[in-house]
Amino acid sequence: MEIADLSQKSFLTDLTENEIIIRDTIRDFAEKNIRPFIMEHDESQKFPVEIIKNLGKLGFLGVLIPEEFGGAGLGYQEFCIVIEELAKVDPSVALSVAAHNGLCTNHIYLFGNDLQRQKYLPDLTSGAKLGAWGLTESSSGSDAAGLKSYAERKGDYYILNGGKTFITHGTVGSVAVVMAITDKSKGKKGISAFVLEKGMDGFIIGKKENKLGMRASDTTQLIFDNCKVPVESLLGNEGEGYEQAMKVLEGGRISIAALSIGLAQGCLDASIKYGNERMQFQKKINQFQAIQFKLADMAVNIEAARMLTYRAANLKDNRKPVRKEAAAAKLFASEIAEKASSEAVQIHGGYGFIKDFPVEKFYRDVKLCTIGEGTSEIQRIVIAKELLSITD
Numbered sequence: 513m514e515i516a517d518l519s520q521k522s523f524l525t526d527l528t529e530n531e532i533i534i535r536d537t538i539r540d541f542a543e544k545n546i547r548p549f550i551m552e553h554d555e556s557q558k559f560p561v562e563i564i565k566n567l568g569k570l571g572f573l574g575v576l577i578p579e580e581f582g583g584a585g586l587g588y589q590e591f592c593i594v595i596e597e598l599a600k601v602d603p604s605v606a607l608s609v610a611a612h613n614g615l616c617t618n619h620i621y622l623f624g625n626d627l628q629r630q631k632y633l634p635d636l637t638s639g640a641k642l643g644a645w646g647l648t649e650s651s652s653g654s655d656a657a658g659l660k661s662y663a664e665r666k667g668d669y670y671i672l673n674g675g676k677t678f679i680t681h682g683t684v685g686s687v688a689v690v691m692a693i694t695d696k697s698k699g700k701k702g703i704s705a706f707v708l709e710k711g712m713d714g715f716i717i718g719k720k721e722n723k724l725g726m727r728a729s730d731t732t733q734l735i736f737d738n739c740k741v742p743v744e745s746l747l748g749n750e751g752e753g754y755e756q757a758m759k760v761l762e763g764g765r766i767s768i769a770a771l772s773i774g775l776a777q778g779c780l781d782a783s784i785k786y787g788n789e790r791m792q793f794q795k796k797i798n799q800f801q802a803i804q805f806k807l808a809d810m811a812v813n814i815e816a817a818r819m820l821t822y823r824a825a826n827l828k829d830n831r832k833p834v835r836k837e838a839a840a841a842k843l844f845a846s847e848i849a850e851k852a853s854s855e856a857v858q859i860h861g862g863y864g865f866i867k868d869f870p871v872e873k874f875y876r877d878v879k880l881c882t883i884g885e886g887t888s889e890i891q892r893i894v895i896a897k898e899l900l901s902i903t904d
């Protein structure tokens with residue numbers, strides 16, 4: 513049996529020539545430059561600086577950003593191909609690339625003014641600087657509008673106090689977009705977004721987290737202790753930060769869906785390979801119908817997740833509303849990926865429990881997919897609110 517290669521978008525159209533070039537470039541890069549070091553980075557929780565810098569040189573750190581700011585000028589469909597291919601090999605690297613492109617860099621592009629775009633985007637798209645994005649706080653995750661960081665205007669500065677939790681690239685990032693309250697009387701309409709630079713007075717890098725999975729991706733607390741933020745660092749207008757963050761997350765959720773698909777595909781590929789080699793009862797285990805059914809279910813779920821995800825990406829590229837579609841793609845893809853990783857370990861038997869086989873790491877990494885950028889429960893709430901036209 514051949515290893516499955518359900519190429520992206522196979523349900524919709526064939527990949528365009530440009531998409532094939534992108535897929536093959538990133539696939540080749542991942543095989544040669546990431547695969548040999550996966551477990552070294554996982555065990556040591558070492559952020560793979562060189563890999564990420566080299567992805568910048570190839571244009572994969574500014575996928576969604578127009579060429580005038582140093583980006584590749586591509587859309588969400590190409591972005592999904594990149595993230596899927598990376599996640600098939602190492603979901604940690606895919607998470608870093610997804611967060612850098614889709615959260616910090618995209619937020620500055622979407623809501624920054626010309627000066628802010630000129631100042632930050634060329635360094636972010638080239639990989640000279642990495643970006644972080646801070647919404648979550650220790651007491652506000654799902655309830656993102658309940659954040660407490662407070663930025664008080666004092667002349668030409670805001671004085672920012674508070675902190676952020678679980679921030680991807682909190683340690684290695686040099687630029688961070690953070691959401692904070694500027695008007696305590698206005699609820700979510702009193703939240704604003706700022707772009708911060710490492711080295712600003714009172715901007716402190718906190719504890720780096722020791723994680724279950726996605727261990728090569730850097731996850732850190734940020735602390736703001738009377739941090740002096742120049743007024744020019746405000747993104748858009750005061751009070752727009754929460755709505756900006758929700759818009760950014762719509763795109764981010766599509767990328768986490770693509771990450772989940774790549775991870776699930778990695779599980780399927782590894783399972784088919786293993787099942788063709790493992791002999792029990794004088795047969796390859798792939799000859800047992802019980803194993804075949806698991807493989808079939810994994811393949812169908814992956815293809816269904818691709819349909820939801822690339823449809824959401826297509827809508828996004830065509831500037832259509834995607835709040836429900838992005839949530840549905842992320843919800844479905846992350847949950848089928850979780851199931852795929854569990855079945856992949858089962859197919860590997862005891863060897864699936866051992867770090868010599870890639871499914872052991874997929875099984876740990878996948879849990880982030882149902883949590884990050886909104887848990888499965890929150891995706892269901894978003895979908896239901898859209899269905900029932902509930903506004904808050």
Ligand SMILES: Cc1cc2nc3c(=O)[nH]c(=O)nc-3n(C[C@H](O)[C@H](O)[C@H](O)COP(=O)(O)OP(=O)(O)OC[C@H]3O[C@@H](n4cnc5c(N)ncnc54)[C@H](O)[C@@H]3O)c2cc1C
Pocket residue numbers: 611644645646647648652653654655677678679680681723726731880883884885886887888889890
């Ligand atoms: C590796 C990693 C990287 C991350 N990177 C970033 C980042 O770069 N930037 C950033 O801002 N954040 C980041 N996060 C944070 C992530 O987005 C949050 O962890 C996530 O939104 C959940 O918030 P929480 O952890 O506070 O869980 P909680 O909100 O406390 O949720 C706990 C449980 O309660 C459930 N729950 C909560 N509210 C409801 C409700 N109304 N109805 C039903 N169930 C509910 C949740 O679904 C969950 O099961 C990252 C997290 C991780 C683990």
